[in-house]
Amino acid sequence: MGKHRLVETSTSSSSRCVTASVHAVHSFEVTSFSLLEGMGAGIFVSSRTFRAGGRGWNIRVYPDGWKEEDKAEYVSAFLCLVDGPKDAKTRTKYTLELLQKDGKVSELTRCSAVMLSHTFEAVDSYWGLGKFVDKSKLKPLLRLNVDCFTVRCALTIIGESQSEDVAAPSVVVEEFPQPNMHQHLEHMLKTGKDTDVTFDVDGQIFHAHRCVLAARSAVFESELLGPMKEKAIEEPIKVADMEPSIFEDLLHFIYTDSISDSNNDVHDKNMFMQHLLVAADRYGLDRLRLMCEVSLCHGIDAQTVATTLALAEQHHCARLKDACLKFVASRRDVLGVVMKTDGFKHLMASCPLIVVEILDKIAEA
Template sequence: MGNRFCCSSVRRQYPPKKEGSPPPPAETWSRCSTESVTATHNFEVTGFSSLEGIGAGKFLRSGKFTVGGCEWDLHLYPDGWKEEHKSVYASVFLSLCEGETGTSGVTTKYTLTLLDQHGRVSNLTTQGSQGSLQHTFHSTTGYWGFEKFVEKPKLRQLLALTGDSFTVRCVLTVIKKGQAEDVHTAVAPLPQSNLHKHFLDMLKGGEGADVTFTVAGQSFLAHRCVLAARSPLFKAELFGKMNETLAQSIKIDGMEPSIFEALLHFIYTDSLSDDRHADDRHTEMQHLLVAADRYGVDRLMAICEGKLCRSIGVQTVATTLALAEQHHCMHLKRACLEFLSSRDVRQAVKETYGFKHLVTSCPSVILEIFDKPPPQS
């Protein structure tokens, strides 16, 4: 995401002066210009307990990511950056790998935070949920971050909930030098697209709606052309042989109203609703993935699959694995199998309610996973 503000200088024109009056003073205007680029990188670390004891000063690198024309990565020190931090803290730093620094360096603002088991920013770090830094990198060997990023005892509490894994999130803004542009050559600023907002207003307002859906007794107004353009199943239902049902309300079975509402929101805006704060976000994503598969909304299905991959836990892995098997989500199935690679995790999963569902719905997976010993480390 980039923001750019144009510089320009103009002279204000005044009406003709009256005869005998003094000339008006000259008035000029100028505007400061700044350009910035922001991006987010998530660094997931699995099997953290096996990394403890590698020694202070030894670190793991994240994959490289590009922001502001430069390449960056994250350095995680499981036993701390310094010897005195070995058994107390884990350290995290941002490093500039490649890019033109120039004489003034690369100016940045960024946050380094820890995600909890629900994928939200945790307050377990020594900086709370902020972890904000400002730093100018003058060379590609420079790195800057937190020596005391998170206390090891607090990190172990999180690892017990996430199957020995955690994620460090870096939100990085690279700030570039301002520029002055001549008013005659300046390009008019382009507003951000608000097409999604107009479609959402159309959905919420119901203006021009020509089809009604009933889900568990709750009614939803929508527009046939929008639904048909976004979903092959809606297209078949609304413009195919089934279109005679349009005279009446179309009943949707096997779905909660909140999930159908989220499905409509995505169809109209191509994004998930920001105001949804369900207590069990993982379960909501499971139901939304089923709805996306049912109506052939592939992008929504991929988004749900990605979110589920990042929120797998002991209580959810069994139902998630069954879901992945039933809806042919290979990435999600692979993430579940990796989570189940630990013998201790398998034993805990067997005691959950979701495991019983997995046994009855996907017995072949049970034979494949639980009847084989875990891979040797």
């Protein structure tokens, strides 16, 4: 019998909603307003008809208000549908605003000039603001504008909404390039282009970029961008108690976020990592400090464990200290070998209480 294989397939598609709209703006200037007062409530003057969305519109202004009950205290303003398709509902959004002489919206209607939404269902239907502007507050504006004011209508006619397919992007990326920012920074360090700070390490000069160092180390930030900034610009910064090779690798890490692999000798590498850990702790480079600590944990031997343990104690490296103590307690003959090294003498001189922890660890084993 033949074997049946299940083949899984998947598809992906998308669509979007698109709503058509038409925009129009019409301004209606009302002149000699004082002559229009007293016309009575419900009587209006209108703008010329303007067209938008295949329909005719005008702005109606009621000098004595729209309703009798308002006692002519307000000017009313409305948008009116003048002509258009019969039995066709027209959805709109619009504003009615009072303009100053400079064309800016007057504070008199700023609060009431909200976006209005209305569906006009028949010709000659109108909708707007019965209390468009308080007439008592309008008088100062009329004095400035020679008894005139302007009403502006910004109208949006909303059409039907339709769904349409969205084409999938045709760009296919087979493989993203590997991150290479560290390579560019390393090149910038090696070429020395646009360096602005200099270090003197035991007579050897190093050039670097203060913004890079400050971004990576809070200690460098304080030294290079703090109160001593001007002095650091004028003359080389002397770095004491550090070998030039260690400072060079410190800079390499700052620019590349990696440790140089130029040292392959196991013993020399162990010494190198010890010095680099001290430098990392000095400049607050926690990631480099941890990387050195991990490397030293893997390189512990009887000849170096004492110096490494002293280093771990002095620089508060809990992981490294625990690894060293476990190594010493791993076999009975290890402690005897360690005690004969110069490093153990240094350990006893610098950290005499550590012997108690060594004995406790041996007892636990």
